[in-house]
Amino acid sequence: MDTDTLPPFVAQALDYLAQGWDIAQGWLLSPAAWSQFAILVVAYGLAVVVSRMAVPRIAKVLTPPADNQSALATARRFVLQFLPLLLPLIAFVLTGVGEQATRSIFGSGEVIAFGKRVFIFIAARIFVRDILKVPFLKLLGKYILIPVAALYAVGLLDNATLFLEDTRVQIGNIGFSLMAIVRGVIAGSILFWLGGWSNQQSADYIEQQEIRPSLRTLLIKAVEFLIFGAAFLLLMNIMGINLSALAVLGGAIGVGLGFGLQKIASNFISGVILLLEGQATVGDYVELDGGEQGKIVKMMARAAILETFDGRWVVVPNEDFITTRVINYSDSGSANRFEAPFSVTYETDINRVPDIVERAVATHKDVLSEPFPPDCELRGFGESGVDFACEFWVNGLDDGEHKYTSDILFLIWNALKDEGIEMPYPRRVIEIKGGMPGQD
Known part of the structure; x- marks a missing residue:
């Protein structure tokens, strides 16, 4: 066949096939090759027998108790993973012994050398299939390690390496x-x-x-x-x-x-400053001048992510925490003050109200006595009743999982009701001039 008219890679492949056929013919017609084939078969058979006898015994010795979590037990479990490699490794060692004998008798050992490479390929395949558990490493072994071992087994690894080394890619000066x-x-x-x-x-x-x-x-x-x-x-x-x-x-x-990345650099440096100073960190509930507010759930190199109580995520550049006013409701060691407004009728003895309300609010499990206990204040005289507000301190925010103001208003309602104090309805005075309609 004239290979000059064929594409280079096709001609190269045909050349490799011809070389392989010549080698196969030489092996089939050579007594030395047949003796080496026999040694390979015997070596593999002995390896099967030895591994079947040795693996159960080694596993019994190395297997630690299930409740033993020491460093030695962990090391023993790690070694146990490699027991499937025992068969090809024993075959490789026994074949190496036979190789020395055939080279001393016949002066050649190409068949045994090929067999040793095949055992290495088998070991690589077992390693990827049975030992590697991490999906990424298993994928890498399947598409990198096994093909390389296959090329090495058939003797083409050096040629493939030389081809890859000679083929160069140039990008500018690199x-x-x-x-x-x-x-x-x-x-x-x-x-x-x-x-x-x-x-x-x-x-x-x-x-x-x-x-x-x-x-x-x-x-x-x-x-x-x-x-x-x-x-x-x-x-x-x-x-x-x-x-x-x-x-x-x-x-x-x-x-x-x-010049185009100044903002990114500014946000990155601001993020480092925030982490060093610790004025706002993951878990804090903050409110910025721009109106953004929420719990910080993640701090990244460029921005922080706030999660609002309605489940929305707000991305805030780190620079905003440095250049604008920030209210931190969750700063370490601080408490927050809230107030619950209410009213009572004008018929009420308002001197009794503060004591009744303060005692009721103090029974809430989250209301603090420090820095100040609950404080009921008179706020004014409204159109329909007397206006009060009870101030109280808690460690937390009055939103999300906590409903402090709602709880306090329930306590105030029940306490006033138990004392016979009523809350007012809206009252209006209507003056009709000229008599009632329909009257003479």
Whole structure:
């Protein structure tokens, strides 16, 4: 067949097929090859027998009691996961012993070398199928590790590596090979997965420490920045990208975008100041000059998210917390004062009302005696009755899950009713001039 007219990759594939056929013919017609095939079969059979005998015994020794959560027990459980690899590893070792014998007798061991590579491929497949449990790592093993092991088993890994190294991509002054891209994808996936995992572990550890919530959030963000920054620099080094070229490019981009990103930089710095000062942190209920109010549920690099009592989320730039007036209803150690207005009829002995109401309001479980106990005040003389208001202090807000004013008004109503004190109805005096209609 004339391969000159075929596409290069087709011609290359046909060349590999021809080489494979020549190798297969040589093996089929060679007594040394047949002896090596026999050694592979015997080695695999012995590996099956040994693994079936050894795995149950090893598992029995390594398996700790179910209630044992010590570091040693955790390590033993970790080792137990790798027992499925025992079969291909034993076969690999036994085949290596047979390889030494065939090379000393026949001077060749290509068939056994191929068999050893096949056992490595089997081990990689078992590792991905039975041992890896994390979905991301399982996906990476399925589409990266197993294909690489397959190429290594058939002896094409070096050729594939050479092809990827020779194929280069140029972007401006930065050039890198396809192998660098492959290494970057693999290393980047692993590095940033490890970064996410270690960041979560660090965040969980910091959350357990008894430190100020705002400082805790700042530490979590700082650790996250350090972890992923280190992962990025390491990835650039693995890919072989010159960081000095990136520095020049980054400087040019920074100058070009600096004016357009002033607000973002301002919000980022404001967020750091907020976390350091701790004047507003996650869990606080705040009200800004612009009318935005709600509970802070998340503080990010650029903005904070407020959740209102009706379930809406309001995104507020961090800069607004620094440059405008902010009312924090939930500042640590503070209480809030509310008042419940009511009225009584003019026939009431109003001198009795304050004592009756204050005693009733003080029975509420959330009403505080400090900084001040409940205080019933006379507010004025209305058209229909005498107006009072009872001031009371609580730790919390009169909205959402708490209905303090409503509870207090119920207490006032019941207390006044028990004392025979009535609340007024609207009263109007109507004067009819000229007599009633229809009268002579």
